[in-house]
Amino acid sequence: MNPWGFTERELKNEEDLEKLKVFLSSFDLVYEDSVDYTILILDNENEIIAAGSLFRNILKGLAVNQDYQGDQLIDYLVSHLISVAKEKGYYHYFIFTSPQMAESFKYLGFNEIARAEQMAVLLEYGNQNIENYYSIMKEKTSADYSLEGAGIVVNCNPFTNGHRYLIEYASQREKRVHVFVLEEDLSTFPFETRLMLVREGTKDLGNVFVHPGGSYIISSAIFPAYFLKTEDAKTLAQAKLDVKIFANYVMRIFNLSARYVGEEPYCMVTSCYNKAMMEELLPLGKKLIIIPRKQISGEVISASHVRKALRENDFTKIASLVPETTLKFLKSAEAKYIIEKLKNKESRH
Amino acid sequence: MEIINTGQAGTVESSDCIITVSPSENGMEINIESTVKLQFGDHIRDLIIDFFNKKGIVNVSLFINDRGALDYVILSRLESAVLQASGYKEGL
Incomplete structure (x- = not known):
């Protein structure tokens, strides 16, 4: 129950959804399908005056009608969504929003991580922050950080000769290579397994350090399109946000001057991502090195081929x-x- | 009393605060965000340290996001968060 006596309930049908989409569009917000929970606050005429959604620990689609913005409804909504997420065991939260809305969340103690101009802003709050997260990871890894190194981000679903080739290629040319394995558990192979296979498969390379990606590298917080497999303008904005975070935090903290990636001929979302990297890294003075994919009998090695062969029990x-x-x-x-x-x-993926 | 998991209580509404406590290995780590940090930051810190001392809590990491809460609001949020974090379930 809210202190204003407004009706408050969960989103329940198509009609609600249509109303919500219209409501959000006036705040430059888009309703996304990857949502676990949506709360609506309605006036006497059953019109939406405020709304907010939750996907795991990510608050999104949060907005309050202009006429009610003095009423601290936004504080109420954020508190409510945090308590719902907390019940599910989350103590660290993101807000994914538009530049227009971002300021009102900073006032509530959320800190901005990155923004893609005109499109999206990501903020975080809680018992963890991005600066600490990667600084602690860095301290735990005994590498010589005085020399510039390179970074690679991989999913490895599972680890193939192609991944090995890319990492080995970088390790021969760089003083130090840090490999970040996507932590999001939406792939066939669970994160712990993917991480273990990358570690096992690169053990012999002395200058390669393998890390968990954390919730900041191609996570569903920042880059839902990667997991939703959608291809549109939003995808590029999210990709840019992700690349900026990698450059401004991970590459800075770990003293990395280059990012190595495999060429992407198949997946549209990944090739869109590579385009975002090109546009964002170069102006920051960072190098992007795209390596043609390793081939075997005229075909590039891809984790999806491994999965296909697994389905067919083709161990040869x-x-x-x-x-x-x-x-x-x-x-x-x-x-x-x-x-x-x-x-x-x-x-x- | 010992902090064995994460506990959280409060809201981000005006005149309230939200407190998250979790286990620590290096004594007390207290991180304060407050709309009145300049005026009351030290006071809030003293309040929290005093509470931990009374409870015999030595190793704890705390984050408070204060929106101008009065002392007794802070203390009740703190108590609730600490009870959850020390494994106390009943009546919460």
Whole structure:
């Protein structure tokens, strides 16, 4: 119950959804389908005067009608969404919003992480912040940070000879290579497994350091389109936000001057991402090095090919695509349930 | 009393505060954000340290986002967060 006596309820039908979309558009906000929970506050005529949504620990689509903005409805909404997220075990929150709305959240103690001009702003709040997160990670890793290094971001679903080739290529040319493995658990192979396979598969490379990506690198907070597999203007804005965060925090904190990526001929979202990197990294004086993908019998090695071969139980093909360490895992009892899961669904990442 | 997991209480509404406490390995780490930090930051810190001392809490990491809460509001939010973080479930 709110102190104003307004009706307050969850979004419940198509009619609500249509109203909400119209309401949000006047704040430059777009309703996104990746939402777990939406709360609406309505006036006597059943019109929306305030709304807010939640996806895990990400607050989005938060807005209050101009006529009610003095009533601290926004404080109320943020508090409400935080308490809902807290019940699910989250103590660290993001707000994904438009530049128009961003200021009102700073006043509530949220700190801006990055913005893509005219399009999107990401703020965070809670018992963790991006600066600390990567600084602690850096302190825990004993590397010589005085020399500039390079960074690579990978999903590795699972780790292939292609990933190995990219990392090895960078490690031969750079003093130090930091590999960040996407932490978001929306891939077939769970994060812990993906991380372990990258670590195992690069163990022999002395100047390569493998880290969890954290909630700031291609996370669903920043880059929902990557996981929603949508391709539109929003995708580029989100991609830019992600690249800026990587450059302004990760590359700065770890003293990295270059980012290595594999060429992306297949996936539109990833190739859009590479375009965003080009546009954002170069003006910051950072290098972007795009490596043609490793091929085997005229075909590039891709994790999706490994997954396809897994579905078909074609271990001869798999052996040609992945290093010994990954193959060993795929044949283990531990991999059985992942392969079963794989056979039951089709997905790009 | 010992902080064994994360606890959180409060809101970001005016005259309230939101407090998150979690385990720490290096004594007390207190991080204060407040709309009146300049005037009352030290006072809020003393209030929190005093509370932890009374409860015998040594290792704790605390983050408070204060929106101008009065002392007793801060203390009740603190108590609630600490109870959750020390594994106390009943009546919350």
